[in-house]
Amino acid sequence: MSRKPYQPSMPADWWLKHPAYRFYMLREATVLPLLFFIGSLLYGLYCLSQGEASWLVWLSWLQQPWVMALNGLALVASLFHAFTFFRLFPQVMPLRVGSRTLPAGWMIAGQWFGVLLVFLALWWLLGAYHVIN
Amino acid sequence: MKQPETKPSDMQHLSVAIQRYRPEQDDTPVWQSYQVPYDDSTSVLDALHWIKEHQDSSLTYRWSCRMAICGSCGVMVDGTPKLGCKTFLRDYPQGLKVAALANFPIEKDLVVDMSRFLQHLTTIKPYLIGEPSLVQAGSASAGSDQPSSAALQPQLQSPEQVKRYQQFANCINCGLCYSACPQFGLNPEFLGPAAIALAHRYNLDSRDQGKAERQPALNSKDGVWSCTFVGFCSTVCPKGVDPAAAINQGKIVSTMDGVIQWFSPKQLDATPQEPTS
Numbered sequence: 001m002s003r004k005p006y007q008p009s010m011p012a013d014w015w016l017k018h019p020a021y022r023f024y025m026l027r028e029a030t031v032l033p034l035l036f037f038i039g040s041l042l043y044g045l046y047c048l049s050q051g052e053a054s055w056l057v058w059l060s061w062l063q064q065p066w067v068m069a070l071n072g073l074a075l076v077a078s079l080f081h082a083f084t085f086f087r088l089f090p091q092v093m094p095l096r097v098g099s100r101t102l103p104a105g106w107m108i109a110g111q112w113f114g115v116l117l118v119f120l121a122l123w124w125l126l127g128a129y130h131v132i133n
Numbered sequence: 134m135k136q137p138e139t140k141p142s143d144m145q146h147l148s149v150a151i152q153r154y155r156p157e158q159d160d161t162p163v164w165q166s167y168q169v170p171y172d173d174s175t176s177v178l179d180a181l182h183w184i185k186e187h188q189d190s191s192l193t194y195r196w197s198c199r200m201a202i203c204g205s206c207g208v209m210v211d212g213t214p215k216l217g218c219k220t221f222l223r224d225y226p227q228g229l230k231v232a233a234l235a236n237f238p239i240e241k242d243l244v245v246d247m248s249r250f251l252q253h254l255t256t257i258k259p260y261l262i263g264e265p266s267l268v269q270a271g272s273a274s275a276g277s278d279q280p281s282s283a284a285l286q287p288q289l290q291s292p293e294q295v296k297r298y299q300q301f302a303n304c305i306n307c308g309l310c311y312s313a314c315p316q317f318g319l320n321p322e323f324l325g326p327a328a329i330a331l332a333h334r335y336n337l338d339s340r341d342q343g344k345a346e347r348q349p350a351l352n353s354k355d356g357v358w359s360c361t362f363v364g365f366c367s368t369v370c371p372k373g374v375d376p377a378a379a380i381n382q383g384k385i386v387s388t389m390d391g392v393i394q395w396f397s398p399k400q401l402d403a404t405p406q407e408p409t410s
Contacts, residue, residue, distance in 0.1 A: 003156070004156035004157075005156070005239060006156070006161065006238060008235065008238070008239065010319055014315055015315070018365075020313075020363070020368060021315065024363045024364070088362060088364065088381075091367075091375065091377060091378035091381060093385065094378075099293040
């Protein structure tokens with residue numbers, strides 16, 4: 001008897017078909033608001049090179065509600081991406097101390113501690129520390 | 134004392150929709166619904182047996198052990214790859230849809246052609262490749278009454294050495310991870326989760342010397358680098374193998390291998406040069 005296997009194909013919207021794929025695509029889509037954030041930074045650098053007037057134009061551009069909303073979204077997106085990345089990290093690089101593997105929870109907590117340190121350093125750099133004291 | 138048996142007519146019934154593909158009459162798969170009696174212990178595999186015995190003897194599916202060891206009864210249940218024997222009707226009070234494993238050609242009903250997966254499995258040489266001198270000693274002594282002392286040396290492993298690869302050795306080749314992997318669905322040449330997890334398992338084994346033979350396939354574009362860490366393979370694995378971890382640890386191994394090759398002196402051409410006069 002001859003065979004007639006049915007060859008399934010992946011539809012273009014395969015990533016909408018399962019919650020696990022939607023979560024994956026959401027994780028990957030965090031790059032979109034980050035692109036906007038990087039564009040804003042590059043625009044700022046360009047304005048800085050053009051002199052004070054141009055710099056002030058960039059500062060007022062930044063304060064527009066839609067720019068603030070998109071940059072706020074970029075912050076949320078990067079924190080969400082960090083959340084997913086930190087969870088995957090112990091799978092990719094399990095740290096071995098002697099014959100034992102460091103518990104994943106410790107590695108995740110350590111990474112968030114690193115984020116906290118970066119936030120505190122930025123806060124200090126931006127002068128908030130001095131304002132409070 | 135023997136429990137009185139409940140008659141199927143007294144049991145609750147659940148709607149089980151099954152994707153049918155009968156190559157002699159269908160061009161594409163079609164859905165067919167069955168009312169199946171069930172209780173708390175009825176698995177999807179039990180439901181398939183009941184349908185085959187009582188409603189439609191032409192229903193075709195694979196199964197063997199009924200206890201999540203043989204890996205034969207993989208199916209899609211409501212779009213998620215599952216072992217039929219390890220999935221229970223009680224968890225789907227609204228009914229369920231059972232289809233053939235995704236990303237594989239369907240032969241008939243719930244039976245898929247897994248030969249692509251098996252080819253990938255062969256590619257990565259999923260067996261111990263021993264230390265050459267011991268292998269030679271072993272084959273030299275084959276057929277003689279007195280095996281050489283080298284061949285008789287036990288290959289000892291400490292519990293720590295076993296622990297390094299044990300998780301990845303639990304694979305039962307059920308193929309659920311291939312059905313969960315969109316990269317395999319888009320590119321069937323991708324070696325895929327189970328094959329790469331097994332390659333990693335043998336590369337981590339202290340008794341194995343075959344890494345150099347496996348690495349070219351793993352380093353290739355259809356090797357570890359085709360994985361984008363969707364991670365669904367690890368979610369659906371019925372044995373907790375975590376193939377996504379194996380593949381992404383494999384990326385580090387592949388990178389190290391590349392760096393070592395980059396800095397290694399090039400192999401000299403073994404062919405002697407013709408003397409120029």
